[in-house]
Amino acid sequence: MVEKWQDRLEMYGLDSLTLVFVTSFLFFSLVSLGLVLHMFYYGYRLKKRTVILQNLRNGISDLVAEYLSEGLDIKETEKKIEAQINSREKKRLLLDFFLDTTDHFKGENRTLFRDLFYQLKLHDATVKLLKSRSWDKKVKGAKLAGKFKVDEAFSALTKLQITNRKLLRSEIRAALLQLNDFRWIHRNFSRVSDWDQVLILEKLKRERIGNVLNGKEWLSSRHPSMVVFGIRLCYLFNDFESVEQIKSIITERREKPIILEGLKALKFLYPFEFHEIAEELMKIDDSDIKNSVLELLGLDGSLEAVEIIERFIQADYIPTQLVALRALKIAGRDLFKYTHGRYIDVKLIEHINDEKNYIN
């Protein structure tokens, strides 16, 4: 069979290698041609689509503005908007419009805007998005559910919170917070990246639920990232009552990020009488922790604190020595006094006394 096939090819002057080469050449050429044609078609389609969608967006925008200024009632607005939405793509645009615009409204207008969202049955579309296969559609659904407080989406959101998709998980958690469900914080698998924290913090600020959800909720979590975020929330929302709890966390737990964040929090909240736990922390062999402790001791400023700092002004590691000297300055000590009988480079003291070096 094979031989016959090859014989037939040879009749036309084509051996098998030539055939492979010619086929490959044709394939590469056709792919190149296809790519060029698609590129131009895509550019043309995009241009056309942009114009159509921009016009539609302007139209909806005008109707919403009229509705919010009480020129149109909700049913009329619904009818007029629906008359313009005659394709899937336009429905997608409508959702995007609501998603992008909601942050511009506050107070009563926001409530009216949410009513319109419901009137247009976009809450159903939100739930559909959350149940779709594509994860980026789910992200959009989670964002809509959070922003418009779509209670109907609650069960879909709860099911999705163990997804492996990082971005989706961040959005799901943020949406759950916006729907006042904080239970995921206490689940064993829960951990938060810095990006999650940026996202959640923004929601907390925007939705003003920072008071409802304070850092203490997170401090008892098993995972270090959750505790770090809890500590951050404590100092970002000025939770002075959590100082003692933070102090005990940083002496009991050994994870470096927790200790460093705890020390940072104490700097913001209440560094006084810090020397009581400083000795314990100084035993940890880590220059970052040592430097943070020294900074705090400087802010503490008590005699006991100064005594601890003085032990480090001749440290072998110059960055630590610099921090120790700076801490003494902050504690109100005259640095030149320390040059008597000790070898301390005067340039270090000049560095510390020059406030320009500490401009942030």
Place this chain on the structure above:
Amino acid sequence: MTDFLVLNIIITFFIVFAFGIMLSYLILALLSYMEIRKYIHAFGYVKSNLMLSSPIVPRVSILAPAYNEALNIVANVRSLLSLQYTDMELVIINDGSKDNSMDLLIEAYKLEKTSFYPYEYVSCKKIKGVYRSVHPSFSSLVVVDKENGGKSDALNAGINVSSGKLFACIDVDCILEPNSIIKMVIPFIRERSKKIIATGGVIRIANDCVFKGGRLQKVRLPNSWICRWQVLEYMRSFLLGRMGWARVNGLLLISGAFGLFNRKLAIEAGGYRHDTVGEDMELVVRMRRIMEEKRIPYAVKFIPDPLCWTEAPSSWKILGRQRNRWTRGTMDTLKFHRKMLFNPRYRFTGMVSFPYWLFFEWLAPIIEFLGIIITILLLVLGYVNVKFLILTIILVYSFAVMISMYALWTDQRTYMQYKDRGDQWRLILAAFLEPFIYHPFLVWSALKGNIDYFSGKKSWGTMTRRGIAKNG
């Protein structure tokens, strides 16, 4: 009989090598498509500007070495100062300029010398002074005046003076997109299971683009063919090559023009080496090596967004020097870290990325050149089947054009930098002409790089630039 055997082995070697390269390009193209798609989907709904108001983002120090940049330095610094980021310091390192760059900076930004004590975390030449501005608007500006020591030495001085958890190294004459730092920081704060040690961004060619007030106003295709070919080459290299490698966490190079690094790890690695002209790649490889040896999960990420615009060489002479230097830099890195080659201890980096660079980046031009010489020789001696040769050439040519078309298509599908139909046609034409003019020149420059390397040349070579800030 033996002659034929040797001949067959040689020819088979060249064919296998050529198909190996083609296959690797196809795999990288596929991987990059998957990675770009994932990135665009993931960031379609991410509002990176959330980070502008967030108090928990890491501090970033931008290090920009400058040598004899008096012509544009004040404008370039202003452009860098207006980058969007909450917690940022801009460290300009005057690397012993012979012109009046330093005086211009002092005057324009009301700088005053401080009594900064420069602790040497990594080695660098003597720092003569550290200057800060007394004007509150420029409080994030730090200017380091030091003795001349080259780019890597200047970057090391910057690392010593900076205070950020992350540092970005950039060329002072590059124009960055306003949100470029935010986008580069996101991978560092998004990842939980791995430590991100560095991120790189796409570099685009700025020749003939329109800039106003240090900002890109209009993207235009360069007027000269040499720059157009570089546009196409950068698209292939960044959008296909590096994105593909990033997908499998095998990226070894982050361009010296714009990259973001973990400062602590860079210090642990010893900073930039002074004895190489490829310090950017060398540092990334060294950082990866440390992580592999410590068995800490890590990643080097790459952002496909066009974040940095730079001026490409517009003359063959300067381009030749640049590629000569790149070749020598690659060779240095391969030599310094030869221990990693096919060493299972370094896992993917040692078993795949490093050998790829050895065979398909360093040796490819040499093998290509030898292949051409041997083919001509065999043709003259009558050993070559002409039909087979012509078919091979046509096949390779059509493949090269297809890869360029794919890069162009990817760019148009994602970022659509060249919207003008005329520009698109010109780029297509450039792809067809490139294998005849531009590519042979690159092969020749790489060969010269090899010759210079073995003859002990270590210099950078003068890079004359027109200055992109002048446009508009």
